[in-house]
Each structure stands twice: as structure tokens, then as C-alpha cells.
Amino acid sequence: MRFVDEFRDADKARALSAKITSLCEPGRQYKFMEVCGGHTHTIYKHGLEDYLPENITLVHGPGCPVCVIPMGRIDDAIHIARQPGVLMTSFGDMMRVPGSGGNFFDSNAEGTNIRMVYSPLDSLKIARQNPDMHVVFMAIGFETTAPSTAMTMLRAAKDGIDNFSVFCNHITIIPAIKAILDSPDLRLDGFIGPGHVSTVIGCRPYEFIARDYGKPIVVSGFEPLDILQSIYMLMVQLKEGRSDVENQYSRVVPWHGNPTALRAIAETMELRPYFEWRGLGFISHSALRVRETFERFDAELRYEIPGVRVADPKACQCGEVLKGVLKPWECKVFGTACTPETPIGTCMVSPEGACAAYYNFGRFTRTRVREASLSTVDDLAASARRVPS
Amino acid sequence: MSNATAPSEREQQVLDRIERARRRRAKVKEERITLAHGAGGKATQTLIEAVFLDAFRNPLLEPLEDAASFTVDGSRLALTTDSFVVSPLFFPGGDIGDLAVNGTVNDLAVAGAVPKYLTAGFILEEGFPVTDLIRIVESMRAAAQTAGVAIVTGDTKVVQRGKADGCYINTAGVGVREYPGPLGAATVRPGDAVLVSGPVGEHGVTVMLARGELDIEADLESDTAAVHGLVADLLAATPGVRAMRDATRGGVATILNEVAKAAEVAVVVDEDAVPVAAEVRGASELLGIDPLYVACEGRIVAFVDGAAAGNALAAMHRHPLGRQAAIIGTVRADPPGLVLLNTAFGGTRICDLLVGDPLPRIC
Numbered sequence: 001m002r003f004v005d006e007f008r009d010a011d012k013a014r015a016l017s018a019k020i021t022s023l024c025e026p027g028r029q030y031k032f033m034e035v036c037g038g039h040t041h042t043i044y045k046h047g048l049e050d051y052l053p054e055n056i057t058l059v060h061g062p063g064c065p066v067c068v069i070p071m072g073r074i075d076d077a078i079h080i081a082r083q084p085g086v087l088m089t090s091f092g093d094m095m096r097v098p099g100s101g102g103n104f105f106d107s108n109a110e111g112t113n114i115r116m117v118y119s120p121l122d123s124l125k126i127a128r129q130n131p132d133m134h135v136v137f138m139a140i141g142f143e144t145t146a147p148s149t150a151m152t153m154l155r156a157a158k159d160g161i162d163n164f165s166v167f168c169n170h171i172t173i174i175p176a177i178k179a180i181l182d183s184p185d186l187r188l189d190g191f192i193g194p195g196h197v198s199t200v201i202g203c204r205p206y207e208f209i210a211r212d213y214g215k216p217i218v219v220s221g222f223e224p225l226d227i228l229q230s231i232y233m234l235m236v237q238l239k240e241g242r243s244d245v246e247n248q249y250s251r252v253v254p255w256h257g258n259p260t261a262l263r264a265i266a267e268t269m270e271l272r273p274y275f276e277w278r279g280l281g282f283i284s285h286s287a288l289r290v291r292e293t294f295e296r297f298d299a300e301l302r303y304e305i306p307g308v309r310v311a312d313p314k315a316c317q318c319g320e321v322l323k324g325v326l327k328p329w330e331c332k333v334f335g336t337a338c339t340p341e342t343p344i345g346t347c348m349v350s351p352e353g354a355c356a357a358y359y360n361f362g363r364f365t366r367t368r369v370r371e372a373s374l375s376t377v378d379d380l381a382a383s384a385r386r387v388p389s
Numbered sequence: 390m391s392n393a394t395a396p397s398e399r400e401q402q403v404l405d406r407i408e409r410a411r412r413r414r415a416k417v418k419e420e421r422i423t424l425a426h427g428a429g430g431k432a433t434q435t436l437i438e439a440v441f442l443d444a445f446r447n448p449l450l451e452p453l454e455d456a457a458s459f460t461v462d463g464s465r466l467a468l469t470t471d472s473f474v475v476s477p478l479f480f481p482g483g484d485i486g487d488l489a490v491n492g493t494v495n496d497l498a499v500a501g502a503v504p505k506y507l508t509a510g511f512i513l514e515e516g517f518p519v520t521d522l523i524r525i526v527e528s529m530r531a532a533a534q535t536a537g538v539a540i541v542t543g544d545t546k547v548v549q550r551g552k553a554d555g556c557y558i559n560t561a562g563v564g565v566r567e568y569p570g571p572l573g574a575a576t577v578r579p580g581d582a583v584l585v586s587g588p589v590g591e592h593g594v595t596v597m598l599a600r601g602e603l604d605i606e607a608d609l610e611s612d613t614a615a616v617h618g619l620v621a622d623l624l625a626a627t628p629g630v631r632a633m634r635d636a637t638r639g640g641v642a643t644i645l646n647e648v649a650k651a652a653e654v655a656v657v658v659d660e661d662a663v664p665v666a667a668e669v670r671g672a673s674e675l676l677g678i679d680p681l682y683v684a685c686e687g688r689i690v691a692f693v694d695g696a697a698a699g700n701a702l703a704a705m706h707r708h709p710l711g712r713q714a715a716i717i718g719t720v721r722a723d724p725p726g727l728v729l730l731n732t733a734f735g736g737t738r739i740c741d742l743l744v745g746d747p748l749p750r751i752c
Contacts, residue, residue: 001667001671001674004674005733008733008734010733010734010735013734013735014735044738045738046732046733046734046736046738047732047734047736047737047738048734049736050735050736050737051735051736096425096744096745105423105424105425106419106420106421106423108423108424109419109420109421109422109423110421117602118602118603118676122602224734327400329403329404330399334403335403335404335406335410336406336407339410340431340744341432341435341744342418359407359741361741
């Protein structure tokens with residue numbers, strides 16, 4: 001398939017892998033964080049770590065919007081969905097995120113009407129088709145999805161649709177990266193920068209990472225070769241002693257971002273003073289709410305939400321996983337109490353969550369003996385037999 | 390290197406703990422039925438094992454094959470049942486009617502049986518157009534004729550408006566097992582080859598697009614068809630067939646997981662070898678789903694003795710429904726119960742059961 005297969009070429013991957021390996025200094029360990037959950041998904045889905053030398057570790061960052069939503073906001077959403085005449089819509093990944101009393105599927109089994117949509121504009125369509133209902137879109141995501149929520153509110157205002165509102169949970173990526181950089185327990189050598197977010201915000205907002213923290217960052221695409229090439233670019237920067245913002249995803253990401261999208265966000269939404277991130281706690285100016293001029297589309301004002309802060313289950317170590325301090329399997333409940341069927345933490349829900357990606361795709365292959373010659377299934381099977389007593 | 394091996398041993402211990410947790414007895418933790426329980430993945434499997442199998446347990450049910458195989462007064466029979474709730478009722482390439490006939494015919498066929506007689510039960514919603522019902526029944530008649538089966542008994546119920554979605558159909562079927570050899574997931578062993586009879590995921594993607602919620606158009610049709618002829622040709626061509634499954638709900642990946650678990654073997658699939666239509670691949674990329682988990686309605690997955698794989702593939706290729714059949718993988722001894730995928734990119738990963746329906750990703 002054109003525009004896909006070119007970016008999944010195994011020969012090119014082998015060549016890049018050799019170049020990456022040749023840049024490794026003996027005895028040095030390299031730790032790169034892929035900020036975005038989409039990258040985590042690609043890495044596991046294609047078995048990309050098989051191409052990396054042993055001394056390069058990928059740390060999975062906080063860029064999965066589903067993973068960082070605190071339980072209290074899920075409870076608030078279900079509270080809204082329970083109001084008479086409300087039909088709620090949200091993205092597919094949200095359906096299985098646990099609140100304190102169950103997820104959206106459980107809530108639907110008890111009588112709410114929460115539907116999955118692919119775009120907020122679909123919610124507006126549902127609102128038009130159901131004039132007797134009030135349709136609430138549970139908006140979630142970074143700057144990647146915020147413009148489509150913004151455009152939907154602008155469209156609703158233009159078309160005079162009054163049975164539609166937004167429960168806004170949009171978050172912004174830069175404060176989260178800053179929180180990670182300021183975290184004392186993590187040492188990173190560089191960042192694989194988010195691709196889709198950057199199509200909106202551009203590359204300039206990352207300059208402080210290179211300038212103030214001295215870390216290289218390469219904005220990367222989502223195909224496996226994109227990510228391998230980004231790792232190569234990071235290794236070259238380290239080799240040359242540079243820390244710059246570089247754009248591997250230039251076929252999609254303009255350096256200055258998308259001014260139209262940014263304007264739409266600014267017109268309809270504003271920064272909250274602070275917002276709770278699951279596992280990371282309260283981060284100031286890290287989320288968006290609906291602007292006063294669009295308050296008729298603000299579900300938070302229309303329905304009194306409980307807004308109760310729900311503490312994460314004690315056993316859950318999502319925070320450490322999101323900060324990259326723990327590998328998914330190092331969490332106490334990983335794979336036993338917390339599985340994709342019965343997730344305790346959000347990282348186990350979305351296919352972009354580090355724990356779910358690792359559980360679903362990586363669990364077995366990561367345990368093999370890492371040697372360059374070990375690539376066949378026979379070798380994998382042999383290494384799996386080495387079960388410690 | 391010591392600090393590199395230590396975590397890997399710790400990791401191995403965690404993985405062993407997970408495998409033990411996975412083998413524990415199934416228990417339904419939810420208080421109510423959710424849509425995931427009907428999606429064919431882990432939630433469905435848990436429900437079947439913890440509720441249905443637990444209550445009805447008997448040697449015929451226990452293998453959880455597509456059809457039960459037994460002998461009555463010397464006649465070797467197979468019996469199966471299936472319910473159909475597809476929405477929309479009519480879609481490119483078929484409708485709920487031919488689906489209801491083909492689904493049951495196929496469940497019998499993959500048990501090595503020649504389908505003979507079907508039952509048909511209808512649950513209709515008050516207000517359902519009679520013309521639609523006639524259209525559905527007409528396509529059932531045509532499908533039954535093609536498959537050489539007779540619909541010999543039936544039932545009709547009508548429920549109040551809003552209590553059902555137009556029309557639901559249940560069919561049950563009985564067939565005669567003329568094939569003498571043993572068939573079933575438990576007979577699969579290391580060295581076997583895994584074949585699929587055609588491109589995967591076409592039915593599922595067609596129905597998703599036919600719902601009209603996605604604003605994607607593609608030149609795709611459901612693959613719904615009766616596969617008993619293909620199965621008969623395959624069984625006649627080689628004695629090496631061990632097990633066959635009808636890759637419906639949950640797709641090919643779910644079948645592979647079921648067989649890996651039942652036979653205590655590993656199934657290794659080459660992503661490159663799996664036939665997928667360009668339209669299905671494209672739609673799946675856009676929607677963020679994996680065609681391996683998408684339903685087919687006229688495709689079988691066959692496990693065949695490795696030495697007979699060439700013959701089996703040639704037999705499939707000779708049948709009109711098997712023109713694009715392919716050998717997609719092999720069976721190994723280790724690690725038991727797992728399905729591994731060699732990705733087209735050159736990596737290897739696990740290909741596990743999904744919890745419920747594949748959920749589209751946010752971005």
C-alpha cells in the first residue's frame with residue numbers, strides 16, 4: 001500500500017539499525033523518551049525494539065491522553081451522562097477507562113447512553129438528528145484533537161445548535177514535558193518529540209528543552225522507520241555534542257505549526273489555572289477549558305459536576321510509569337491484578353498506553369536474549385524456555 | 390553486563406507470574422453484561438467458560454469447537470447453532486439472511502460435516518417492514534439452495550417496538566460427518582502449517598462502512614459464502630488436515646489464540662503472508678484497527694500437517710472461494726498458548742486476544 005509500505009521497509013530498517021549501533025559509545029547507556037502514546041503503539045506493534053542495540057532504552061512518556069485523565073473526571077462524565085435527556089459521545093479509547101465506579105461500558109449497562117464517535121463533528125450530527133436530546137461531547141486529547149473540538153463549537157455557534165455542549169478535558173503537552181524534565185528521579189538523553197501535536201503547535205515550543213535543559217529532541221512521524229530515523233538523529237546529535245530541536249516529520253509538521261488551528265483553539269478555549277494529571281498530580285496551566293464567550297457550549301457550567309478528586313488505587317504505579325521511572329512490568333500489579341480486561345490504571349487501557357502496549361505486544365519478545373544473531377523465531381522460542389525456577 | 394541481565398531475570402519472573410494469572414479459572418467480574426461480552430475476545434471467552442461451560446459442562450461441549458460432534462445409533466453427526474444480530478441488515482455483498490444460513494453451514498463444514506438440515510428462528514420488532522422480511526427470507530432460500538441444505542423447521546416471535554433492532558435470526562443446523570479422521574483444535578501439533586482460505590477482514594470492514602458513521606467509501610463487499618465445498622475439496626486432497634475454524638467474530642487472530650490455547654502450542658504468523666485486500670488495509674489503517682481481528686464470513690483457517698501443506702494449499706487454490714488462499718504461519722512447541730506475529734517491518738510481537746471490540750484510537 002502506497003505511503004505506508006515505504007515507511008515499513010525491513011531492509012531500510014536494518015541499514016538504519018546498523019548506523020545507530022555504530023554511533024553507540026561502548027559502555028554508555030542511552031535513554032530516550034518517546035513522549036507520544038502513538039509512538040509507543042508503533043514501537044510495540046511493529047516490534048521496533050528488535051532493531052535497537054541493547055544499550056538504547058526507550059522510555060514511554062505521558063503523551064497518551066487517555067492515560068493521564070484522572071479518575072474523578074471519568075466520574076464527572078458519567079454524572080453528566082446520567083442527567084435526564086443527555087446523550088454523551090466520546091472517542092473509542094475512552095470507553096474502557098475506569099472511573100471509581102466503572103467505565104463507560106459499565107455505565108451504559110446501567111442505562112446511560114454514551115456513544116463512540118470518530119470526530120466531534122459526528123457529535124454535532126447526532127445533536128442535529130436528536131433535537132429532543134442534549135448531546136455532550138467528552139473532549140479529550142492534546143493540541144492534536146483540540147482544534148477539531150474548537151471547530152465543532154464554532155460550527156455549532158454558526159449553525160445555532162443549542163442542544164450540544166462540550167465536557168472539555170483538553171490538555172497541553174509542553175507543561176507535561178517540563179514536569180518530566182524537572183522530575184528529579186529521571187535521567188534522559190533525549191526526546192522523540194510528538195508528531196501530531198507538532199502539526200498544530202509547530203517545533204518552536206520545544207526550543208527550551210534544547211536550550212535550557214541541554215537535551216536533544218527530534219519531532220518524529222508515526223511509522224516505524226520514522227521512529228528509527230529519529231533515534232538515529234538523536235544519536236548523531238549526542239555524538240556531535242549538540243542539543244537541538246530537529247524535525248524528522250517535515251513532510252507533515254511545519255516549523256511554525258498550523259496558525260488556523262491555533263486561532264480556533266484560542267477563540268473557543270483558554271488555559272485553566274491548573275489541572276490534575278493522572279500519576280503526575282496537578283500541573284499549572286496544563287489544560288484548556290471553554291472560554292466564557294462560548295459558555296453556552298460548556299457542559300461543566302450546564303451540569304453541576306461533582307468534581308470530586310478520586311485518589312488512584314494504592315497499588316497502581318501509573319505515575320511512575322508515565323514519568324518513565326518504572327518500566328511497565330516493574331509495577332507491582334502489572335499483568336496480575338491489572339490487565340487489559342480489568343485495568344486498574346489507565347496505562348493498561350488505551351492501545352497507546354505503555355502498559356497495554358507492553359502487555360499486548362511486547363510481553364514475550366522482550367525477554368529474549370539480546371544478541372544480533374537472535375532474530376528467528378526458533379531463537380525466540382529457545383530463549384523463552386529459559387524459565388527461571 | 391551484570392546490571393543488564395539482572396532486570397531481565399526479574400522481568401522473566403514477572404512474565405511467569407502473568408502466565409500463571411492467565412491460566413487461572415475464568416471469573417466474570419462485571420456486574421452486568423457489556424458489549425465486550427459479545428465481541429468474541431477475552432470477555433466473551435470468560436463469559437463462556439465461567440457461566441455457560443460451568444453450568445452445562447459435558448464432554449461434547451468442552452472442546453468449545455464451532456459444532457458439537459457425536460454419534461447417534463451409528464450415525465456420525467455434527468450440531469451447531471448461531472444467532473445473527475448484524476446492523477445494518479443489508480450491506481454490500483449480502484444481508485442478515487444469507488449470513489444466517491452461511492454461518493451455520495460453515496460451522497458444520499469446519500467440523501468435517503456435510504450440512505443437511507437447518508432451523509430458522511426469527512425475532513421481529515413491531516413495525517418491521519414485511520418487504521424487508523421477504524427480502525431477507527428470499528436470500529435465505531437462495532443461500533440454502535446454494536449450500537444444498539433444507540430449512541426444515543422454524544419459529545417466529547414479535548416483540549414490542551424498541552425491544553429489538555428490526556430483525557434477529559437464529560439458525561441451528563445438523564450435518565453428517567462423512568470424514569473419518571479426527572478433527573479438532575486439540576489435535577494440532579508442532580510442525581503443522583496454518584492456512585487461510587482468502588483475504589481477511591472483508592465482512593467486518595464492509596459492515597462497519599455500511600453503518601455510514603465513518604464517511605469512508607470503499608469498493609468492498611462482504612465475503613459471506615458457504616465454505617462446505619471448499620472444505621470437502623480440502624479434506625479430499627489430503628489426510629493431513631487437523632483442525633479448521635470459521636474465522637467469524639474476533640477474526641483470524643482470535644481463532645489462532647483459541648487453537649494455541651486448546652492445543653498448548655505456539656502459533657507463529659508472518660504478517661507479510663496474510664492476504665488482506667488493499668481496501669481493508671487502508672480502512673484499517675485509518676480506523677486504527679488490525680485486520681487480523683476483523684470478522685470474515687466465508688473464510689476458514691486450517692491447521693494442516695506441515696508435510697501436506699503444499700497439497701492443501703493447491704486444493705484450496707483450485708476452489709473458487711480459495712483462489713487467494715495462503716500459508717500464513719506455522720505451529721511450534723514453545724511458548725505454549727501464545728500467538729506470535731513476525732511483523733512486515735521485521736520485528737516480532739505477541740498477537741493476543743482482544744478484550745472486546747477493537748476500539749479506534751484517539752489520534
